Amino acid sequence: MDDLLTTRQVLEILKVDRITIYRMLQDGRLKGVKIGQQWRFPLQEVERLLGAVVPQPEPSQPETRTSFPTHCVQTIQDLFSEVGQVSGLVLDLDGEPLTEVSHPCRFCQIIRQNPAGQQTCLASWKEFARQSASGSRYFTCHAGLQYISAPILDAGKPVGYFLAGGFYWQKPDAQEETMRIQSLAGAFLLPVETLQHAANTVPVIAAEQQSRVETWPAAAARAVQSILNERIMFMTRLQQIANLTQIH
Secondary structure: OOOEEEHHHHHHHHOOOHHHHHHHHHHOOOOOEEEOOEEEEEHHHHHHHHHHOOOOOOOOOOOOOOOOOHHHHHHHHHHHHHHHOOEEEEEOOOOOEOOOOEOOOHHHHHHHOOHHHHHHHHHHHHHHHHHHHOOOOEEEOOOOOEEEEEEEEEOOEEEEEEEEEEEEOOOOOHHHHHHHHHHHHHHHOOOHHHHHHHHOOOOEOOHHHHHHHHHHHHHHHHHHHHHHHHHHHHHHHHHHHHHHHOOO
16 A cells, blocks of 8 residues: 555645645545545655646745745644634635645534535635624534634734634524434535534533634634744844855
8 A cells, every 4th residue: 555645744745835735635636535524645656746737836935924834823723712612713815625624523523524524614714704804703514513713913904714603602493403414414415413412512502602603713713823933033134144154
């Protein structure tokens, strides 16, 4: 069996960003296998792609604020989700995921295991980003779960959104939930009983906790912003050192 590479390893080999990897998956240029919520790529497949694709990096140019420190942000997002016990995700301005979903609820995991369900979730994220650009913060996804977003700013300009959710603000009406689950099960060819059982595990935010939960995405977004600010300062210092070494 071929060695399997992680998404991060493929990013480093091909010198492209995560969004490009997802697009290559969608259009068939890159083959991969999803294990749980993580993508893995055969080494032979990446080597084949290297023979056909010549990346266009610009190593001589200093990094700009458009480069996104996914690894560091993923760590913050994972910690946020672990403490808050709700899912976390960072989207770019177009609604494309920049990170892997942290702490996904079982209900969402089951839906996204179906290709059509995955595409529908991606469509929801794009809609969240569109509404966030207009100032909205609260959303309901196609599956009926609630989310909150907060903009991530870099030099005062939005570069993405921190999304938290996969919960209910209040327990849904039993009859309405049953009808919704039956509709989802039919649309994505899922067992109704399995989906119903998973729906019972979706977190319900207690009334006394709601005001605190509403502040979490903004706090997480500020943490990401601090990383962006520190990173550009670090890269500027490196460039200054590189310039000094070129003096003869």
